[in-house]
Amino acid sequence: MDTPEKIALNIFNSALQAVEPEKIFKDKLQIIGQKLLIKDGINRYFYDLNRYRNIYVVGGGKASAAMAFSLEKLLGQRITGGVVVTKYGHSEMLFENSVKIIEAAHPYPDNSGYMATLEVASILQNASEDDLVIALLSGGCSSLWALPPKQLNLDDLIQTTRLLVASGATIHQINTIRKHLSAISGGRAASLAYPAEVLVLLISDVIGDNLNTVASGPFFPDDTTFADCLEIVRYFELEEKLPRSVLEYLENGFSGLYEETPKRDAALFSKVTHQPVASNTIALSEAQRFAKECGFKTIMLNESIQGDAQTAAKVFCAFIKDVYETMSCGTLCVLAGGETTVSLGNSTGKGGRNQEFALAVALEIEGFDGITVLCCGTDGTDGPTDAAGAMVNGKIIGELKTRNLDYNNALANHDSYTLFKESGNLIITGPTYTNVMDLCIAVLNK
Incomplete structure (x- = not known):
């Protein structure tokens, strides 16, 4: 069976293909x-x-x-x-x-x-x-x-x-x-x-x-x-x-x-x-169709993810942790879309809203080893970086601690890209030639 990371990437790629201009125009x-x-x-x-x-x-x-x-x-x-x-x-x-x-x-x-x-x-x-x-x-x-x-x-x-x-x-x-x-x-x-x-x-x-x-x-x-x-x-x-x-x-x-x-x-x-x-709705619908075709249960959030990235991450994680704690054994995918914001202030850090959302998610799901979350922009660009976003799980904070990587400072200074580049959690797609906001895919394994 594919790893949770592979499952999330496959779902994301399927969603991207559904909103590629060539396919859209042909349809x-x-x-x-x-x-x-x-x-x-x-x-x-x-x-x-x-x-x-x-x-x-x-x-x-x-x-x-x-x-x-x-x-x-x-x-x-x-x-x-x-x-x-x-x-x-x-x-x-x-x-x-x-x-x-x-x-x-x-x-x-x-x-x-x-x-x-x-x-x-x-x-x-x-x-x-x-x-x-x-x-x-x-x-x-x-x-x-x-x-x-x-x-x-x-x-x-x-x-x-x-x-x-x-x-x-x-x-x-x-x-x-x-x-x-x-x-x-x-x-x-x-x-x-x-x-x-x-x-x-x-x-x-x-x-x-x-x-x-x-x-x-x-x-x-x-x-x-x-x-x-x-x-x-x-x-x-x-x-x-x-x-x-x-x-x-x-x-x-x-x-x-x-x-x-x-x-x-x-x-x-x-x-x-x-x-x-x-639109984002079309991408999400394809993500759900593909996940179901692979045999996974799915939940698609009706409300778009929006507002401050760190705050939105806490709300999203409260939901997926509740689902995880009450679900039976198996794999379940939670799908959401939208677009958050980041207030930079005087920060000189490097990152993007999806990377910041992912880092905030990592802190919230620490210890939940069966949760993996992908957060990416469908255009392949997250902030002024070459990454589309990042993927995290319940183990990453422990791994960052072991490597003495300061995740709290990275979050406070909006420097998620630097941290994730060092840890290897970036998702880099290159230009996707489409743009329907962001997708968040949580894979829950129990």
């Missing part, structure tokens, strides 16, 4: 004659490709290059041209044809992303009423589509993003501000593309699959306001830390000097259709 998209068929459960949507003079493809996110590759295989020469922007290292195994692939920095924007986004904006602005724009969006687009308003510059975006990430703000809070510091996010891409027809195919990396949060909702009405931005700034006490130009821009926007992001009553959104094609 959900089909060409019938001159029509593009999109399958969404029992629903079917048709696009008559003969109606359009041009078909443009734009995209942004860690999965966008793989999505473009799969779409090109489907549409071929029907595509007039396009540009997608992905993270460095996320297009190495792909080739480009009619769609140009540009790599840029994530999570903090860079000049490559800025120049690429200018190309995206140009395509959108030049699209006419007779054209179809297919937008391929996935997690990471908020940083990769880097286009500040004329009152700000790229460095303003970089500094602001760093402060927000370090503050422990949620992705919704971060994107609320990013949308208001962008000339393309928060519905503004839809404004640029109008009156062309827009089909948005997206891979969701946010809890609840909220369409105005995924990729900062470039083609979706924005329900947030400048007032919300200032409230977030005050909550995290960033008034004295933000670039002065950014704070003034938000305050002037609140005063009405700058136009708000497009809202739901804007006519331009009548030309836009959103079609989610993959």
Whole structure:
């Protein structure tokens, strides 16, 4: 029989395969004659490709290059041209044809992303009423589509993003501000593309699959306001830390000097259709199917794992320890998904939310030798590291003690990567070409 570690990895890999763009597009998209068929459960949507003079493809996110590759295989020469922007290292195994692939920095924007986004904006602005724009969006687009308003510059975006990430703000809070510091996010891409027809195919990396949060909702009405931005700034006490130009821009926007992001009553959104094609739920469902096929009992948590990583780990462990103590002999898999946060403060440690969650889990399950937990990001990247996450069990703390590795200091200083690299508990997948948040897989053996 496979080890618990092997079981957890097999389940994780099966879940990843279910949300790979090539599989998703093969399952959900089909060409019938001159029509593009999109399958969404029992629903079917048709696009008559003969109606359009041009078909443009734009995209942004860690999965966008793989999505473009799969779409090109489907549409071929029907595509007039396009540009997608992905993270460095996320297009190495792909080739480009009619769609140009540009790599840029994530999570903090860079000049490559800025120049690429200018190309995206140009395509959108030049699209006419007779054209179809297919937008391929996935997690990471908020940083990769880097286009500040004329009152700000790229460095303003970089500094602001760093402060927000370090503050422990949620992705919704971060994107609320990013949308208001962008000339393309928060519905503004839809404004640029109008009156062309827009089909948005997206891979969701946010809890609840909220369409105005995924990729900062470039083609979706924005329900947030400048007032919300200032409230977030005050909550995290960033008034004295933000670039002065950014704070003034938000305050002037609140005063009405700058136009708000497009809202739901804007006519331009009548030309836009959103079609989610993959999510954390799909990955979890496949994980459960695969585990059951292997003969294991399963429990899938209904609530997403979210909030502070260390706090969430304690809640998760309280549940799995209770299950372990009451279960009969055999193997049971507990499956969960979501996305936690880490407040870095002045820490100079190296890690990511999944590695920090895993280290906190290790402390909670010490002595429970039959519990093994894998915590990984589905994009293959956890924080500013080369790891997707980590795997721990009830024995690891004892092993760390024997080797005189200071796990308490690592947790306090958010330095989980350094610790796990030394102990050999990192999970390194490389780019996965997808992104549906994080998966947590607990294998209970008794």
